[in-house]
Amino acid sequence: MERIAIDMDEVMADTAGTHREWYNRDFGDMVTAAELQGRTLAQVRPERKREIDSYFGREDFFRQLKVMEHSQEVIRELSRHYEIFITTAAMEVPASFRAKYEWLQEHFDFLSDMNFVFCGDKSIIRADYMIDDNVNQLRRFQGQGILFSAPHNAGEQGFVRVDSWLEAGAWFMAKLRGPDEAAAAGGLRCSVNA
Numbered sequence: 001m002e003r004i005a006i007d008m009d010e011v012m013a014d015t016a017g018t019h020r021e022w023y024n025r026d027f028g029d030m031v032t033a034a035e036l037q038g039r040t041l042a043q044v045r046p047e048r049k050r051e052i053d054s055y056f057g058r059e060d061f062f063r064q065l066k067v068m069e070h071s072q073e074v075i076r077e078l079s080r081h082y083e084i085f086i087t088t089a090a091m092e093v094p095a096s097f098r099a100k101y102e103w104l105q106e107h108f109d110f111l112s113d114m115n116f117v118f119c120g121d122k123s124i125i126r127a128d129y130m131i132d133d134n135v136n137q138l139r140r141f142q143g144q145g146i147l148f149s150a151p152h153n154a155g156e157q158g159f160v161r162v163d164s165w166l167e168a169g170a171w172f173m174a175k176l177r178g179p180d181e182a183a184a185a186g187g188l189r190c191s192v193n194a
Contacts, residue, residue: 001083003127004172005117005141006075008088008100010133010150012108013065016041022055023048036151062099067107074169076110081176084111085127089137091120131168135159146171 009015019041020031027048035044042049055061078084086104090096097118104116117125122132123140131146132138135156138145146168147159162168 001081002129003083003085004078005085005087005122005125005127005130005132005143007130007132007134007137007148008086008104009065010152011131011148012068012071012075012086013062013103014068015065016151018061018065019052019055022061023052027051033151038152038154040152056093057095059095059099062093062096063103065103068165070165070169072107074165075108077169078172079111082129082172083115085115085117085125086111087117087119087122087125087127087130087132089120089122089134090118129172131162 006012016036017033020033020036023029023041023045024031029045031041031044042052045052075084086108088100090100100118101113101116104111105113119125121140122130122137123142125141127141127143129144129146130138130141131148132141133148133150133153135147135153135158138147138159145159147153147156147161148168149161149163160171162171
């Protein structure tokens, strides 16, 4: 059975959306999702970088992240055909460990917590595929990288890109049926931007 490694933040969990909502609430601002295309919140509001970054030190922030649309049902279906590992770069934010673990248990209770990997550099991950929003992690990965679209990676190229969980599911299910069907799934906007 082939193995898929799946990132958590900005792939399973809407980290950027929650970050923007909390910032707007706490500072009376109106930063929009459109303003974040190709940039981070700290790049849009550099004068508040310290305050913006401080959210990541709060355990309650990671516990309250919203689930990405269709991620639960697609990952559940993929888990019937692939071995699924959740690989999150939690070492970058040590305060997030417990909250991320509890979030995964709550929202993805059909996955074994023995397949939750909290790491830093994902080059250690042995899998056939990795779905991630971070091109640096994908560049170091030895298998097939799948770039999950997020505001900060809008201009990135060089990977198969999926814009949603429905596209990701279609791509992986087509792979099961053979290379011709996988290539046809490119019509869903799962194109290789090389």
